[in-house]
Amino acid sequence: MKLTKKQRVIVSAILVFLSFILKELKLNIFKVEYYYYQDYGFVITLPNVIMVMSTIISGITIFKNAFNALRYKLVSIELLVSIAVIGAFIIGEYWEAAAVTFLFLLGAFLESITIDKTRKSIKDLLDSSPKIIRILDNGREKLLNPSDVKVGDIVIVKPGEQIGVDGIILEGKAYLNQASITGESMPVFKEENGTVYSGTFIESGYLIIKATKVGKDTTFSKILEVVEEAQDKKARVQRYIEKFSKYYTPGIIILAITFFIITRDLRLSLTLLVIACPGALVLSTPMAVVSAIGNGAKHGILVKGGETLELIGKAKVVAFDKTGTLTVGKPIVTKVRGIGVSTDEVLKISAILETYSEHPLAQAIIKKASEKLGKIDEVPTKTNLIIGKGIAGVYQNKHYLLGNYRLFTNLKIDYEIKEYIAQEESRGQTVILLQEEEQIIGVISLSDEIREESKQLIKSLKKMGIKKVVMLTGDNPLFANYLSQILGIDEYYAELMPDEKVDKLQELQRKYGLTIMVGDGINDAPALTLADIGIAIGGSGNDVSMEIADMVLMSDNIGKLTHGIGLSRKMIKIIKQNITFALVIAFGLLLGVIVQKVNLSLGMLIHELSVIIVLLNSLRLLRYRVDSITA
Amino acid sequence: MQKVIFQLETLTCPSCMAKIQTALQKTKGVLEAEVLFNSSRARVTFDEEQISSKDLIAVIEKLGFKVIGEK
Known part of the structure; x- marks a missing residue:
């Protein structure tokens, strides 16, 4: 049977x-x-x-x-x-x-x-990989296994369906749920030329996508790989426990035999055997780690293993890269001043002059102009790019110059305007002048956009007891200084080359202790690798950062860092509770057996109960969320 | 020298992990064996002239654990 x-x-x-x-x-x-x-x-x-x-x-x-x-x-x-x-x-x-x-x-x-329940959130994630992909083959729809789809294939995704490849939208508009990648469940709108990721879902809309990455190369597959590997990377405590239990079991067996030889009390010796396995102690750590990794994955936070999770919560310093991390990494127009003309006029003419320019600053001006004045269709009659300086052009039969200081060396600039420019620059702004014929008629200030969450994040970090919040940047000190003041950063170091960032980081480690480095993984890879914990943000689609960082925030939402630190601390707390509890029970049982208060079945009952209590305690981590004080 | 990863049925007790690991390590021809508890996998490096992955599966299954996959 x-x-x-x-x-x-x-x-x-x-x-x-x-x-x-x-x-x-x-x-x-x-x-x-x-x-x-x-x-x-x-x-x-x-x-x-x-x-x-x-x-x-x-x-x-x-x-x-x-x-x-x-x-x-x-x-x-x-x-x-x-x-x-x-x-x-x-x-x-x-x-x-x-x-x-x-x-x-x-x-x-x-x-x-x-245990199955503890692992469920990871298992759900692993099971959620795309099962079938619909491609367009010679004008006909065809269903394929994900492994049969090739780069360059045209993929069709309908409402409610899961996208099976990383790719670029050729046609269509849709609201996507990207929670499986970024942890953010708010639908995101995407249209032509937008990037989409495997593993995400179309909530409404319809997309035709050209596959750029398929199968094992997709961001989603990489996430799964990291999570799968991570769950068995042991925390430090776990290694100690495993060593301890290696001696514990044989020790108890020897004790049981010794007792039998001395006292001839078979019952006592048998009871000792039943409690010889420190199950609760052995499970105290790995189950908490798995729960925490599962929790992280659900919130768009990838952790490389138990040891990383153990360390993050103990960090004393958080060092940030600037561009692309605390800031968006794209300039925006922050201020426009007209001299003798309206600001709208300055913006309009500048945008027209920049029509054909690909420069990020030009893009920022055009964007601002179209936001404020609507789409501008007029074009300049003639333009001439002056590399590194700006642009010269003709519009409505007037000659214009648009660019930085260096473009205007021959021109006399009013003292008052010079003062204004200096003041803007001291705030870390990039300043661009507009000249009509021989007259300066406008000043445009631009700067990198600060991420919305940055200020709150730094406030939260301080509240969580981080000793120093530091910014390391390759950029000029003026903007770094300005940004530090606005965001409440303790120390900043500007004009650093990548290797100097590494030196600075080592200095911070020596001075304050455990250091976290947060970057976007683009030019700070050495620093991310060297820091005690390297955290990369915006991991989706960025393979390098996923490989080198210890923890990856999949979305651009840098605020998730508090969740990562909080989760780590909660995990440490739960592990401590588990270990204390398991040890108390183990020695209590041992004592109870020796003084003959605990018999066979009671010993087994307490032992099994203690294991289950440890498991249930670990399970609490699955539901962890950052509380409102730190969020 | 060859490397293989076995996917086992879900492991639910850490002591069974130690059991499989030690049994594999004691098997002749096995150079390295590690059982991953949370992902329920066994990672084995072995000398293919002395033992085959089929034999390794037999060792695991004799201990009472099903091997679901191999890669």
Whole structure:
């Protein structure tokens, strides 16, 4: 008769319960006594028969496993339990034997359910990879396995469906749920030329996509790979625990044997065997790590393993890269001044002059102009690019110059305007002048856009007890200074080359201790690698940062950093609770057994309960969210 | 020398992990064996002249654990 785990537990439970009632009622019916020599023999009663049956049903797999392991000369926990059960039979403790095997079976069953639950968020993630992809093949729709799709294939995705490739939108508009990649469940609007990622879903709309990355190369596959690897990268504590338990079990076995030799008390020695496996202690860390990694993955935070998670919460310094990290990395127009003309006029003429320019500053001006004045269709009659300086052009028969200072060296600029420019520059602004014929008519200030979440993030970090928040940048000190003041950054270091960033970082580590480096992974790879913990932001589509960083924030939302730090701290706390609890229980049990207050079945019950409590405690991490004080 | 990763049925007790790991390590021809508890995998480096991955699967299955996949 083949029973599933669950059926076996249920059958054993019924039998154990039945025999317990019969035992308590002292219904020794069908009593058969058989003595083979004086007082030695069996007393067979109905309850005893049921107890033996129960022991066999719940214990058969335990005995089998014990025997199999023994063939490899391995002492397994199953072997210890088997010895205890056989011993209990010898001393006539049928009830204890039945109870111990049943509790062991039940415990293992409940543990497996809880462990599955702990792993569920990771498993769900791994299972959510695209199963089927619809491609357009010679004008016909065709369904393919993800492994058969090639780069360059045209993929069609309909409402409610999952995108199976990384690619560029050729046609269509859609609202996408990118939670599987970024952890943000707010739908994102995408249209032609937009980038889409495998693993995301179309909430509404319809897209035709050209595949740029397929199969194992997609961002989503890389995430899955990292998560899969991460769950078994051990935390430091775990290594200590494994060392400890390596000696614990043999130690208890030796203790049991010694006790038996000295006291001849078989019952006591058997009970020691039952509690010889420090299950709660062994599971105290890995289950918390898995829960935390699962939590992170759900919130768009990729962690490379237990050790990283252990460290993040202990960091003393957080160092930020500037461009692309604290700032968006794209300039915007911050201020326009007209001299003798309106600001709109300045903006309009500048935008027209820049019509054909690809320069980021030009793009920023055009963007601002179209935001403020609507789309501008007029074009200049003639333009001439002066590299590194600006642009010269003709519009409505007037000659214009648009560009930085250097373009205007021959021109006399009013003292007042010079003052104004200097003031703007001291705020870290890039200043551009507009000249009409021989007259300066406008000044445009631009600067890199500060991320919305940056200020709140730095405030939260301080609240969380981070000693120093530092900014490392390759850019000029003026803007760095301005930004530090606005954001509340403690120290900044400007005009650093990538290798100087590394030196600075080492200095910070020496001075303050554990240091986190946060960057976008583009020009700060060495610093990310060297820091105690390298955290990359905007990981989607950026393979390098996913490889080198210890933790990756998949979206651009740098505010998620607080979640990462908070999660780490919560995990450390839960691990500490688990370990303390497990140790207290282990030594309590040991003591209880030695002073004979704990018998076989009670020992097993407490042991199994302690394991389950540790598991449930770890499970709490799955639901962790940053509280409102730090968010 | 060859490397193989076995996907096992879900491991739910850490002691079984130690069991599989030690059994594999004690098997002749196995150079390195590591059982990953959370992902329920076994990573084995072995000498293909002394042992095959089929034999390794047999070792794991004799201990009472199903091998689901291999790569």
